[in-house]
Amino acid sequence: MGDDIAAALAAPLTALSLVPVEATVTTAGTRRVLRVLVDRDVSRLDPSDSSSAVPPLSLDDVADATRVVGDSLDRLELMGERPYTLEVSSPGVGRRLTGYAALRRNVGRLVTLTVEDQAAVTGRILSVTPDEVTVETPATRKQPASRESVPLARVRSGAVQVEFSRPDGSAEPSDEEP
Numbered sequence: 792m793g794d795d796i797a798a799a800l801a802a803p804l805t806a807l808s809l810v811p812v813e814a815t816v817t818t819a820g821t822r823r824v825l826r827v828l829v830d831r832d833v834s835r836l837d838p839s840d841s842s843s844a845v846p847p848l849s850l851d852d853v854a855d856a857t858r859v860v861g862d863s864l865d866r867l868e869l870m871g872e873r874p875y876t877l878e879v880s881s882p883g884v885g886r887r888l889t890g891y892a893a894l895r896r897n898v899g900r901l902v903t904l905t906v907e908d909q910a911a912v913t914g915r916i917l918s919v920t921p922d923e924v925t926v927e928t929p930a931t932r933k934q935p936a937s938r939e940s941v942p943l944a945r946v947r948s949g950a951v952q953v954e955f956s957r958p959d960g961s962a963e964p965s966d967e968e969p
């Protein structure tokens with residue numbers, strides 16, 4: 792049911808430059824809870840641009856998405872007559888990164904990548920193309936910083952490493968716009 796709902800919400804969310812990442816329906820007593828995760832649509836990015844940062848969703852973006860999702864659910868009657876609670880949010884920093892779109896949205900962030908037949912790679916994503924992801928591993932006392940390109944097909948998953956301050960002195964991007 793969740794995949795059908797996500798597919799039905801794709802078109803209405805396109806107007807906001809968002810995509811449904813996942814939709815799940817769970818039962819909580821007599822009520823149902825529909826959780827919809829939305830994120831930026833990276834398919835609209837210039838194909839030659841593999842390294843620009845994609846801004847995180849703001850609270851206003853999520854509020855707009857909630858209105859569009861709610862209106863679409865009512866209009867399409869996807870949830871039937873039984874009551875339900877709607878929760879719309881971004882995937883969050885703790886969600887596993889899999890595939891081109893998830894990695895592309897995290898350019899500039901420090902991540903740990905699980906790579907097939909290789910030790911995990913921790914570094915800042917510099918660029919992501921449909922074929923590879925390039926990360927810069929930080930310098931240590933024994934080794935200088937280095938760049939490594941990993942074929943995207945070999946990346947099993949990734950995880951964002953939360954930074955409270957970056958080496959350039961900037962703070963981690965917040966979910967709120969100033």
